[in-house]
Amino acid sequence: MALLNFRRPATAEAARPVSQGAAAPLAAFPGGFSIEVMPRTAAKVDDFRAILPAGTRVYIAHIEGTPIEEMVATAARLAQDGFRVMPHFPARLIEDRAMLGDWIARYQGEADVREALVLAGGVTEPRGAFESSMALLETGAFDAAGFTRLHVAGHPEGNRDIDPDGGEAAVMEALSWKQAFSDRTDARMAIATQFAFEADPIIAWAERLQNAGIGLPIHIGVAGPAKLQTLIKFAIACGVGPSLRVLQRRAMDVTKLVTPFTPTDLVAALAARKAADPAFAIDTVHLFPLGGIGASADWAAEQGGGAPAAKEAAQ
Secondary structure (H helix, E strand, C coil), X not given: CCCCCCCCCCCHHHHCCCCCCCCCHXXXXXXXXXXXXXXXXXXXXXXXXXXXXXXXXXXXXXXXXXXXXXXXXXXXXXHHCCCEEEEEEEHHHCCCHHHHHHHHHHHXXXXXXXXXXXXCCCCCCCCXXXXXXXXXXXXXXXXXXXXXXXXXXXXXXXXXXXXXXXCCHHHHHHHHHHHHHHHHCCCEEEEEEEECCCXXXXXXXXXXXXXXXXXXXXXXXXXXXXXXXXXXXXXXXXXXXXXXXXXXXXXXXXXXXXCXXXXXXXXXXXXXXXXXXXXXXXXEEEEECCCCHHHHHHHHHHCCCCCCHHHHHHC
């Protein structure tokens, strides 16, 4: 997931809006960008149409303890405003097929949801029958309900919850299973990844997938603009791997501690790789708005992500 050497920390210059004559990194990706919200963070946004382009895919993260009613209400609000809604279905939080069916029925009945990110979930012990995303997919419930897109999780720097030894054998085996599932069903699938901060490991990971026969499009996770301290906290909590060194090097320069870190250099490096090889598997940039939804949306617009829906409608 390098043609460009991503060793230079982001600078104030890199955070400025892209000029008309400069390349717009997000424009290199045919899928544009998506963004992730939670019900409590979405509630702080008065009007998503004022900050996001029409039709943007918005993932809704289902964190343990969040009532399904809040998830569905957020999905309904976003769908009504014209956005593509993709809620998380965390397997380990779903007790049985009846609960899975109830969630699907609620999302479809109130928000006409037809897309899902199917993942294991951020808890160690499953609440019931489902331990993995594969177990959810095998139920056939999404296909029966007419879901058109099913995304699964990817980890460019590994996942010690799945591979405790720090390798990637189990992760690769799971992705191979999901590739086979995609091949034998009508599901349109993609891999939505955890965020990372350095281009070289991402590019190497994407190439390993391709060499292993895993051709699912990659929606690469990127942390939106945020304070350095915030990013380091989330990176450690989420198990980000060696690319954390990018933040650690920046933290050694006290003059940059008060300047938000942006993903501009990272996305520019990946865009250069995509421009050199259009078949490169990364199709979309997926933003984790760790510094706020508005800040990530503004950054995306500056980097070629498109004008907000409300602005387009007013023209």
